[in-house]
Amino acid sequence: MATKINATGMHYKDLNHLVSSAKDKDIIIENALGHRYIGSSAADKNIEIHGIPGNALGAYLNDCRINVFANAQDATGDTMNSGEIIIHGNCGDAAGYGMRDGKILIKGSAGYRAGIHMKEYQSHIPMIVIGEKVGDFLGEYQAGGRIIVLGIGHEDECPVGSFCGTGMHGGAIYIRTEHAPKGLPVQVKCTDASPEDIEAIRPDVEEFAASFGYNADELLKSHFFKLVPNTANPYKQLYVNN
């Protein structure tokens, strides 16, 4: 059985209380309209959202699957710990802020600062796949994990905005394009993705393709750039003891 919640006219606090106290694992929210913090720190739930959820969707998420059948807003998956957020539309700014495990799949485009402060440790490796384009400051301060931008439908331009990888000191960004991002910071190295790199992201792209009805093999045939930092200690040279 699934719990169905009609969010019309409901305060986010009440909605989230219904979600966290629901006995069923499956929850279907209808008529979401800017309700914040849906699924915040939820664990072991399968949440389907119809309508547009508000900011900080799935913040501190634990082992939970959230499907959004519309656009999502800012701070989606903030400090996400594990689980999966699948957005069948576009996503606002700061998606995956500080996430350290789990996956965010975005069918359309994402706003500024996607994957900012994303980090990995031990066996925990977070991942974001963005189907179309993404705004400025992608992977800012990234300290781990994989960000994949597919640029679907934007094959004749670079699908990432300016200042990509600012402060990046770990992880990798893969961009499906012929047009390398311009003005990368000095500590970010941009190379053509090797066949091994493509294999490394194959499972991610396959999952994206399966979620949104694309052909992963077709997507992976294209040219990808891979961005990695060339130092894990960007500040080492900056200081002198006083």
Added chain:
Amino acid sequence: MPVNFFPAQFEVIRNTDKCIKCRACERQCSNEVHFYDADYDKMLTKDAQCVDCQRCVCICPTGALKIRPNENAFRESANYTQQIMIENYRQAGSGGVLLSSMGTPKDYPVYWDKILINASQVTNPSIDPLREPMETKVFLGKKPSTIKKNPDGSINTELPPHLELNIPIMFSAMSYGSISKNAHESLARAAAELGTYYNTGEGGLHKDFYQYGENTIVQVASGRFGVFKGYLEAGAAIEIKMGQGAKPGIGGHLPGAKIREDVSRTRMIPMGTDAISPAPHHDIYSIEDLRQLIFSLKEATEYKKPVIVKIAAVHNVAAIASGIARSGADIIAIDGFRGGTGAAPTRIRDNVGIPIELALAAVDQRLRDEGIRNEVSIVVGGSIRSSSDAVKAIALGADAIYIGTPALLALGCHLCRSCHSGKCNWGIATQRPDLVKRLNPEIGYQRLVNLVHAWDHEIKEMMGGMGINSIESLRGNRLMLRGIGLNQKELDILGIQHAGE
């Protein structure tokens, strides 16, 4: 050989009559200053490496050692001091940003020392705390401005979440990573015994310390290190770090070298990689955005924990605090510019921010004027050095105080201001196992308890002297304060009269 542009800053003086060449100093000094020369059968020193941490002096069994500032002097100038000259030499040699630690050593006015406390004479008799009960318990959090009634006419007694402190003193945020595990254990156990709180700082919570959760404030900073549901739920309150007094506008960079396995696991970040938490939270550009983070934390913890927003004392602190008080925060922590730090760019530490005394007075007044003082509690830190500073802070309007440096002093810190080197000889600001074990948490926690108990007793004596038997009656009671040697503008900002008035 290249010429070194400046001499050692300290001189290690060894009384050879007393020295028994036991080489204890050599083993104790992580800066490798002392060494034994077998050819001459003599203990020698490399003075240039000494940071004046006093470890060898304290450890020497015969008291043979003394550290003195090097008396060698550059040609005197009140403008180009020797310190400024040396700093320029350092930068010319390296191209680096100057990095320092602990509070600024510069000679800025300490307003605590220009404020005097009142005492009762004849009328309104003073109270003896040894004889009569004194209340120093405080509750931090929102105080409702109206009484709400239930449908049946009874009074709704549900209150917003509060922190309950037996003593209005908490240990301020110091992260695991910047200080050692043994230092954290000492703070956690002391907080538990004292009935107050310590603060994890932004470095996550070590698994061994979840047991002290009831006495723990967990911090969330821009890097979100170690933040997850279990962490948020472990603490009694959550502090959002927006700023730090010693380095307003600057974030934290814990160098990769300090991120060993345990720190990596606790912070949930890769080993050996710099831990970067920039000053801005890149999802906060307004009070409305701050509100979003506050409520995201409240949602995640079911509105059971008060949320503290910590800011540095800066020029327009009163307006900022007013915004925070309206943002849904339960407590505002304000950190003054003389506060300590494990590492900060020297120029920031020594030049940015304002004194906590002025910031506190301005914030308290502003919130009162706007009728929202009850919306938040105010906690201040950033150089409260003694119980009398604490009494003055409370009389200026603080609900409670944060102490950082005095807590480190209790653990053995000698304010050598070298925390950023990671080689703290006292086992505090280091992750080197051989140094960490010098700090015994069993002794450390007891010393912290002693310190705070002593302060508590002094606070009660000063309160008793004023004829006040409850800390609540001291809070914001500026009539109990007088300025000494302050100009009218300073008195106006502090909201106090001059001595003799």
